Amino acid sequence: MKPLLGSFRKNRTLWITLCALIIIFTLGARGLVDNEAVGGERYQDVVITILRGFSTGSIIFLVASGFSIIFGLMNVLNMAHGALFMIGAYVGWTVFVRPDTAVDALVPILLLAGGFFLIPLWDRLLNKLKMPSWLMKTWPWLGLILASVVLIFTLPKYPITSWDVGSYQISPTNYAFAASQGQLVTPEPKQFLGISPLLGLGGILLGGLLAGITVAGFVISRRPATAGTSEGKAFPWETLSLFLAIAILGLVIHYYNTPISNFLLGLDSTLLFILAILVAVGTGALIGILVETTMIRPLYETHIYVLMLTLGVQSIIIEIVRSAWGSPEFTMHRPSIFAGTGEGCPAESLGAILKNNCSTIRVLGGRVRTYNELFIPLLGIVVLVAVWLLLQRTRLGMIVRAGVQDSEMVEALGINVQKIFTTVFALGVGLAAMGGVIGAPSTGLTTTLGDSLLINMLVALAIGGLTSYPGSAAGALIVGLLQQFVIKYGQIGINIPFMEEPFKPTPPLVPALTVFLMVIILLVMPQGLFGRKE
Amino acid sequence: MENTITEQNGISLFFKNNLGILITILCLILMPFVISLIDGQSIPSLLANESGQSKFYQGLAIEIFILAVFALSYDLLFGFTGLLSFGHAMFFGVGAYLTGIMLKSFGWTLLPILALLVLAGILMALIFSIVLPRVKGITFALVTLGIAQVFYIVIQSREMADYAGAEIGLQGVTPPEFLNPIEHRLRFYYIGLVILFAVYFLYKRFVDSPTGHVCVAIRENEDRATMLGYNTFYFKLAALTISGITATLAGGIHGIYNPIIRPAIASSHFTIAALLMILIGGIGTLSGALIGAAVFKLLSFFLEKWFGGASQVLIGLVYILLVLFLPYGIVGTIRARSFRWKQGWQRWMKILRFKQPS
Structure with a gap:
């Protein structure tokens, strides 16, 4: 008392x-x-x-928790959080409704991302080389031009199956309905347009490598001379093996494209939904890592510029979504476990939901939708507890909590704050993307989805x-x-x-x-x- | 006798200090005529406001003037006093909508509207200042964002549709006859020019005054300013009020000039546009706000014209590149480097005069 x-x-x-x-x-x-x-x-x-x-609170919480941890730790007001929520929703929708397209798009993304994983290796090699300063300053720009030339040549030629924005625009609702009924006509996979597959795949891989070198060059040329280099560390074998693994994975997926697509199309929609959540979280985390390491890291000291930078990122993301998916609104149907309307529905008890996969349950004489009003809040509570455990019970959480209190002191104690920053940023953006997929069946998908959520x-x-x-x-x-x-x-x-x-x-x-x-x-x-x- | 000498000194000093701005004003005064000469349009037809390249660029310039006044007001608030507000577009929006509604639905003339705008600006500054003594920094930004968002929602709501025209915007406002932007655009152009540079020189006077210095002190270290005995609340309120009135007036000009007043001018994106303008020009420099507004408008206009839909991506990219590679803005970077340039220039002059560089 x-x-x-x-x-x-x-x-x-x-x-x-x-x-x-x-x-x-x-x-x-x-x-x-x-x-x-x-x-x-x-x-x-x-x-x-x-x-x-x-339910509404859970969706807001999924986005807000990441935002608040990022702001507390890094003092970065990430205005792109709403847009990242939106891109999570769109990526999840694509995996859920069009897994074949998602598999197609995965290959170039993997090949491109592979190059970025080699950045530590280039960093080390370039430090060994000791080039004259004028060359150090000019060659990243050269790399940028080369990479963009290679990518502009190869990337549009990569075949992504039936990415037909036009057919959504006629009637997106009908399209989503047909997809949920399993009546979707999936066209044959396309071939490379005009160039041989070897040249196309190699070009994308080369473009990724060049982009990685460029980023490494910019990072080195902007690093103050007093900062520690990676000199004296062991050869970064793990980054090399990671790169090889990702590149080979990309090639394997390209080779076995049709079987994988057919397998995914045959899956139950609940499993696909789980896959969609995982892919969206992964995409969000990847974007988070990319944005943090390349753009926010040089600007830690000047918060107002970071704010402007995230606003720029936001407008770019919204425009990319608008050009790739088109501007019409999409609906996303609920996964099969929450969509049953047959016998025994609306369910009378919790056990009956699990038995009949009911979409509604009867509470005090009123109908409650299981997905919107039971599953989303439940998931919100699960994430709340999981992140709380992560913050309270792990070493990472301890460092994050200490960093929120006083980030300079944490740095002074010899902890690699940059790594923690990147992890936390990726985690926050991943949570936001997850919120996007979870919320999509109840709110639908529009390109202005992020704006209203950001205000809330x-x-x-x-x-x-x-x-x-x-x-x-x-x-x-x-x-x-x-x-x-x-x-x-x-x-x-x-x-x-x-x-x-x-x-x-x-x-x-x-x-x-x-x-x-x-x-x-x-x-x-x-x-x-x-x-x-x- | 002495009096005239000091006065002359004052005037020549003024000319010396503001040489760049005065040259800009001169260029802007001549601009309609120069463009009409290039275009092959005769002077009488220009004066009669016939359509042509000159009239088109006058219109573009008027929009830049309006944006520049808005950017100046935001620069006073954020660049000089250090108050980060995300609700500044509300002042602009209220100005535009009040002008439009009063002209269209109530048939007021310009002078009472002007008085109303000033009153509205003061009132809104007072509303914003309710939270001013209690919250600081990013929380103040969030509160102002919230208040402005309420206005943005209300202006778009169906309840207000009879007056404000809901999501489409306010249409059918008849501007006063002598200020019609289509028939008397040249006049509008010069009036806009006069207003812009009147605001500029007033702001310069304010920034150089003791009050302005205290505002800068608040930006640099508010605790120390309080410690020195200044009641910082009054100074912040003064900056907020002046900047609010200016932004409301800018909105009023926008309301007269544009045929449709869209709700987008009251959204948070418009505040962010002002923030971008002063970032492009250089935070805390008045001339930077002018340059930033011009660059912002011209960039978005020409990118839109050349690339159409893809322009948003390019604009976003330009911002990211600006922030990464030109972090002090155009004026800020020039000021930081001008000392070095000056040294280099002097060395050149010495070499040209066959003197040994000391």
Whole structure:
């Protein structure tokens, strides 16, 4: 009892604010129960609204947690996080709906990425060479030009099967529906356009190698002379073997393209969904590593420039998505385990869901969708616990927590902070991409997906405290609940005094209310609910 | 007698200090005529505002002037006072929409609208300043982003559609007769030019004043400024108010000039555009804001014209390259290097005069 009272005294404002929030939500729920428009007491509306709030909150949390750890550790405000969420959704959609296309696209990506894994080797070799300074400054540019020439020549000639943006544009909804029914007509794999396969594959590999050398050159020429080089370390065999493994993997996938595609097309959609999540997380992590090492690393000291840089990355990503997938909206169907509508549905109990793979379950007489309102919140809680364990129980987590407190001190203690930074950045972006795939079946896919999420996420973080991990969870939950309550009230109307008709806010007005909550909370607690006091 | 001498000194000093800007003004005054000469358009037809290359480039220049005023106001706020606001586009948007709505739905004339814009600018600065004493740095940016986002959502909402035209934007505003951007574009051009450089010189005066120096001190180290006995809140509020009024007025000109007022000018992207402009030009330099606005507009215009849809990728790439390779902006880099250039130039002159370099 005593420690509880002590913590209450210490964080009086926090407890009072939390109590006020709980009272507001209880009043809101009470208002829904006594809904005059429907008549009688309806508890199921409250339950469904709260579950939906948890669902929205989980998606926001998946994105916000990564953002907040990155901001806390590296002081980088990653404005591209929303766009990375979006690209996760699009990549996941592609793997889920068109696995054959994903397999086709995998080969050039693997071959290109292989070259980047050789950067430590080039770094070492170039340090050994001791070239004159003018050559050191000019040759990365030469490498850049050569790499782009090779890639411009070979990359467009690589055949990616039936990447037909035109057919989505006619009716993307029908397309996704046909795909979910398994009626998709998959065309024959195409051949290389105009050049022999050997030349094409070799060209892409060479382009990747040249790009890797270029990046290594830029990294060396920008590194201050006093910084330690990789001199004296053992020969980086592991990077060489990694490169060889990736290149060979790419070639094998190219050779066995058709069997792999057919195997994936025959898979159950639940397995494909899991695969989609894994691929999206991998893509996100790869993009994260690439952006962090090549662009953010030279600019750690100047935060405002990093901000601008991430904005540039954001606009590039959105434009790439727009050109590769086209601008129409896509829908993504739920995996088969959550899509059953046959006998025994809607399910009456939790066991019945597992037995019949029901898409809905009956709760208090209302229907609750298993994917949107049960699976997503559950997954959010799983990720919450997993990342919390990672932060509290592992060495990496310990370093990250110490870095959030004081990153210079961690560096002074002899820990390779750069490696930690890259890992954390990749982890954060991977989480965001995962949020994209998970959220796609309930929100659909648009190129503006990232924008609205970014605002919600920033509001959630400002409410919860910018660099606090529990704060990001609490903020996301509050924002999600508030949004769903406002949407629900928008359907039945709010009785405002001095107005004749009940006020019915349109859905676009919903984010405005969360912003008001943010301003009020920041006035009471400028550092957010769980933020560190300065 | 002495009085006139010091006055002359003052004027010549002013000319010496602002040589670059004055030359730019002269070039801009002559620009419509020079372009019409190149295009083969006669002077009377130019004065009668007949269509041609000159009229087109006048329009482009007017848009640059509006953007430059906006960038200047953002530079005062962020570059000099160090207040990172993500909601600055709200001032611009309110200015544009108020002008449009008052002209279209209420039939006001320009002078009352002008007074209203100033009032609105002060009011919004006061709203922003509610959180000013409590939150700092990135949290202030988030709060301003939130407030501006509310305005952006409201202006697009169906509830406001009768006045603001929802997602499409406000159409059908009839500008006052003597300022019609189509029939009297040359006049509009010169008025825009006068407004831009009036704002520029006023800002220069403000930045060089003791108040401006305190603002810079707040940017550099707020705790120390507080320690020296300044109530930093009032200085921040002053900067916010001045910058807010300027941005609102810029929005007002935008509302008169453009046939459609789109909601995009109130979005956070527009604030970020202002941030980009001053980053391109150089943070904390007034002339950098002008150059940045010109580069930004011309770059996005010509990339759009030449590459169409792919221009967004190229613009993004240009930003990344700028940040990586020209981190102090154009003016900042020139200032950092001009000392070295000056030394090199002097050495050359000495060699040309057959003197031994000392």
